Amino acid sequence: MSHLPGVRQARKQKTRQALLDAALELLEGQSLSSLGLREVTRAAGIAPTAFYRHFRSVEDLGVALVEEALGSLHPMIRTTVSTIGDGEERIARAIDLIVGHVDAYPAHVRFVTRERHGGVRPVREAIHGQLGLFTAEVAEALAADAVSAGWSREDVLMLAQLYVDLMLGTASLLLEGAREWERVSRVAARQMRLIGIGRAHWLDQPDGGG
Template structure:
């Protein structure tokens, strides 16, 4: 028998559901508490107090503050990677790839401002394990993009290293754009200028890329 809406509402939450809600509350609390500083200044006691659990309750979800930070890194990058991968699958042309990638990036920054602010801070000032995780996530972007660029017209004869260099230029520009859009979130005109500048920058890179030959 299929449960009615009323029965679903009345059904008590399972232990797994309550555990997931607490885990989510811990992640959200960490994002709030380190807004003005860094994860290195955050203690699990602060997080536990913010959530309303005892400090030992923290360990039912994360091994340490660094472990919590690694989970936030994963959250910040996974959905963006999936969205950008979808762009690359459906937009094989260079101009479409640039425009769609920037549009997706800006949309994601607006939807996940706290996560992007976290990445921007922790990339430079976070615990070593978190900084390394962010660097690995960005490197993964580059490897995936390099693989996809090989399918585009004009790059089929490029060396792996040249594809990596072009991918690095793309990802570096996108990361810089994300940070700039984050800082300009209260100024729509400045954000528009930044986005258009990023589009132009990447198109200029591609003008040179389209005439590049790896045997030079």
């Protein structure tokens, strides 16, 4: 199929990456639906027409950005959430994961939180799909715990959704108020703890598992 070095394809993916990087940087101050094709190519240092060699439209580039921002996150999620130990240990790991990721890839995080409810349908759907995968992975890990005995599949998923949404919300707060990261992560930890307590007592209620 493709030769290993491929001087040709290497150059192509290089400028493709330049387009993605330029777009991501421009998106720090605006939404994808207002991002112009020429704007991106100008920032990437290539001619406007060359854009079409890589993407059909800016929407298309947006979908590729979703893959770049979220695709490589699955292994990290898995290893973090499947940590053994008490709840506090897991919470600390999760918070560290979020803070570290926001710190390492702020533009990616901003892009995802912004376009999750943004004005470009295909991008929204791509993000929603990836988050659905995350939710399923978290649910799988949660189901393996002893506390989840007797839980319905749907309830484990609703719990996982709670966690995933909380993590995204926390990431967004960390982005906006970078100077308050201590307070934000402390609140997030307490919210996770409270959810964990609710989880532990879920089946105490008469219709808890209904």
